Amino acid sequence: MPDLSRLLRARSVTLIGASDNNPWCAMVARGLAAGGFEGPVHLVNARGNQALGRETVRSCTDLPEVDAAFIAVPAAAIGAAIEDMAAAGISHGVVVTSGFAELGGEGKRAEERLFGRAAELGVTLMGPNSLGFANLVDKVCLSAIPLRPALPSSGVALVSQSGATSAMLYSFAHQQGIGLTHSVALGNEAMIDLCDVVEFLLDDERVKAVAIFAESIRDAGRFRAIAERALKARKPIVVQKVGVGELTAAVAQAHTGALVGDDRVFQAACDAYGVMRASSIEDLIVTAGLLASTGPIDAEKGFALISASGGACEIAADGGELAGVPFPPFADATRDRLGEVISAYGATHNPFDITGAVMAKPEMYADAVRAIGMDGQFGLIGLITEVGESEAATSPASLGMIRATARGLADIDVPVVLIQQYLKPVSEFGRTVLAEHGLPALTGGLDHAMRALGRLWHWSRRVALPPPTATTATASSAELPRGERATLEFLSGHGVPVIPQRVVRTTHEAAAAAAEIGGSLALKILSPDIAHKTEVGGVALHVPPEEAGAAFERILASARTKCPDAEIQGALVSPMREEGVDLIVGVVRDPVWGLAIAVGLGGIWVELLKDSALRLLPVSRGEARDMLLSLKAAPLLTGYRGTPALDIDRIAEAIVGIGNAAIALGHGLEALEVNPLRVTAACPEALDALAVGRPS
């Protein structure tokens, strides 16, 4: 991966294409100055004309050593600019010019040509079609977005594949009092992609959380690697990814020329590494802000909320139930203490309605915080807080509440989060007064805060577990098994229980195999040329052993009549299995994410109800268990209305084996399906299976 410090921490820059007619360069020059850039800012103009009231040079070679360039020349002049940079030894830059891959066709080819040449010359470029970046912690804002003055850092770094959206995200974060460490607008990612930048950011200790606005993930392997890195570093990644619907896929392709992959597979990748999905600009920033502020919490413990508004308590309770925020009831001793705090008013539930009485007596907040902090069950305490734009615009009750909360907190070791009831700007006064009292920044509104808290619990649980096993895609792939029998044998070699089968070539062999297997039997013709055996009369079920020879003759005759050209090698004899729960286990290759495994109940369950679970391969037994238990139909496996509970661990092991078999088949595999994996009280068993190779 490219080393981006020379670019993102540049100590000297040049603006290529600077002229009084070029708004980009003027914006960048203003941004550098406003952002406090301390190094030299050079200007290059091909004609040597004055620009921005200053002298320019005609070529980068006329400059002293420079770390990075901002390139704002017409598309036709990009090539020359790159050659000039290389000649001057400038190794990094941002290209703001648009009109490349986002137009498709010729634009895409031009981009490949120009940026391929840059790579040959050792020049690493962000863009094209990039609005640049603001490194606010190092005061390097090489950005064509007009940015409000930086706030004190909240530890949130922002990366966006959409330039205009990056501006919106910055503005919204600013409104909410969330100071970003970085804001990067990637553009077309011809050389520097999302993962390069996120990796750089994760390595910066001032970055506590990464917020991403993404249209498409181009390199799934890299994304998994950075997601794992973030997990190990206990730095949350929150992603708002568009292109969930079909319509957006078309719009996104038009916008940046990027293909949008299958969202369910992306979700599976996120699930594996604890990457969180946000559903809106507001959600993305509020979530990243909260998680950067708290870091992982003790997710075995619960959340308690205090508000003087019963309505807020109800909203929080509903929202928390939906988002997965645990609100355990208070311990009896805590209820007694809280009962004393609110005397006769209200009741001591969690969320805790401290009642309007607190307006006149803010010390109640301190007492409530202490009581809840000493309960022992809580990993985080939330308080609904309103702070105005100034001291005058803030009610004395609110200020009293802030002071009392700080006093209460001094006596306990549970962190707090302060939540605004609805989404409104966080004023400088608000930030300052909370900081003065040693309190964290305001979060919210309540609706977004509850979702963010749900993710905090989810992520904190995930961080406490080991990362997923690394993908072990075998370099040399096993040969693809052809047909049902070979596929089942291959699966058996990977520890998957498969139904016993005998190959029989004659009536005599059929009868002998039948006698040996005993019980009711199934016979199927064995032919590499016939996929749908039932339809050609090539299957006989519930055959008693003594009738096996006749059945063999009947199915062969039928298949020969119906498919006179097929090579028929004989038949497979296997025992008839009792009824059970039929699962489908399918491995498919996603064009972006590689092999993914899906588990669902057979037939209508998967098709009508989309009741399936999906994970990237490989899966551990624990993950396979989680997949099974996440199905709506899980009660059919765990016992329902007196049906016996099946052995989930053995089913999970079979799923792991199917996944490993798929991995072993390597790059040649397109899909592998076991249908059904029949599960009875006795065991899971693959009754039929098929492997499909990749189109070459």
Added chain:
Amino acid sequence: MPDLSRLLRARSVTLIGASDNNPWCAMVARGLAAGGFEGPVHLVNARGNQALGRETVRSCTDLPEVDAAFIAVPAAAIGAAIEDMAAAGISHGVVVTSGFAELGGEGKRAEERLFGRAAELGVTLMGPNSLGFANLVDKVCLSAIPLRPALPSSGVALVSQSGATSAMLYSFAHQQGIGLTHSVALGNEAMIDLCDVVEFLLDDERVKAVAIFAESIRDAGRFRAIAERALKARKPIVVQKVGVGELTAAVAQAHTGALVGDDRVFQAACDAYGVMRASSIEDLIVTAGLLASTGPIDAEKGFALISASGGACEIAADGGELAGVPFPPFADATRDRLGEVISAYGATHNPFDITGAVMAKPEMYADAVRAIGMDGQFGLIGLITEVGESEAATSPASLGMIRATARGLADIDVPVVLIQQYLKPVSEFGRTVLAEHGLPALTGGLDHAMRALGRLWHWSRRVALPPPTATTATASSAELPRGERATLEFLSGHGVPVIPQRVVRTTHEAAAAAAEIGGSLALKILSPDIAHKTEVGGVALHVPPEEAGAAFERILASARTKCPDAEIQGALVSPMREEGVDLIVGVVRDPVWGLAIAVGLGGIWVELLKDSALRLLPVSRGEARDMLLSLKAAPLLTGYRGTPALDIDRIAEAIVGIGNAAIALGHGLEALEVNPLRVTAACPEALDALAVGRPS
């Protein structure tokens, strides 16, 4: 219902309990003045002490005629205040004092006593525990909530069962530039409830939409009546109802002493009348604001969005797909025109990325608006718009966009909505500049706007249809049928196809009936004392006619052995039916909402998957169709993988009949279940049914 104009449009008021130690009265007095109240404000103090720097009187009887009182005396003095009001002929008031039903037990009894007495005296009171109301259009703010100065009315009226939440809703609406007509904080609803106030508001022509924050609906019949009134008046009602989760039910009960009903039944009630549900404070206000502004649109048509940000287009497309906002593709002629607008940049999808080129050339907005307006497919055009706090803080590009949009709109007859990309305050400058150009107020952020637009389409479709049939609960109820046979006969009398059954009392009768019916038969014992017939061996299936006599004797003997005390009247003989799709149709009585009908597939489908549809009774055939088609399992009815499509209309008729039968059973009915309603290609047919009476 009480006439509330004397209260909500009071022209003279008195504050009872006015004293310098009483913060409520000071707040109300300030609010009246700030709100522009033009009538007299009297003060009553039991000791006649000065208050708020003014003289007081000891009794209301010392005052001239007064329309309404604000009562802020201790709980123990409420009774005397009411007597005093009545003696003075003051017929209306608000009681802010708390400590009544919200405490349960004694508080509830005291409330009933005091407000019962008020009713006897002809005094109508809002509250207790009410923070009062602000009638902003008539400048009567009898409210204990400090309110920001009223904005120009946006036609949104607000009613809240939670006082503190009502303050938050007001503040949020103010932040978003949405001027309310009214804001009412109901408190405990001892005499004046949600429906009384909503009915009053619907009758005010200045009210275009009603936003409700509700904890519980106390009178379901009234709620249905006002919902129908709103539907006929084409005024949208948007409700944020808490108490969806189990936890909140407990909190709500503590908060206002209100029981929280079953949310699914409430949803069914909302569905019937086009009442919309909002999920947060932000959602409630943004939705009500949008719908008050647009009124019903032509929902047969689609929505088009224009933005200079491709990211915003993608967010809108994803959000719209989720929320049900139709984004039809542009007609070819429109695409040609839009292609000219953006020349070589981007592509002409809907949502339409007008590209950053528009910054330099705002006239592109006018051209795009005209092109889309003339397409003919669009009922509303949205534009992503950002306006700052002042002209200086607003980019020239934004102002150019506003002017160009206004020019474009002048040439077409499609309305527009202007959407902020994220949720931020709407400045006075923003409101003014848009109004000057004849443009509607800003909506959004985009995330909330897309949900609001989804509801706009949904509601506009609903408004175009007739209201539901009125409930026809029969005054005198039919006698409850006892047992399967009687219930099926009763259903048959209401047009439900039921399986033919013969009652047989002897072996001879059984054989004769069997011969007459013919084919494979089912026999079941007939006994009012045995509910589970299979478990006592009282059922024989697949019986050939010639074995019917023997089967009759066998099941009677078995039942007599197992249940020696049961009265056994004989058996039922009916034809065995072929396999089909088994539906369950159940009518249940919700304690709040009355009879509701649920339809789902039998067994596991309903139990594990919660795959059922619910409506309040009565249902029309069209609604019954919608219920069936809304099931996840609907493809099993409409044809799936080669299975035949079943006759949905006949199934819907059977459901209507079951609903009518339940209504006819009237007040004595607790539940009526048809299980199964077997559906085959031939017909739907109730195979078994049971009616359960209400516990007396």
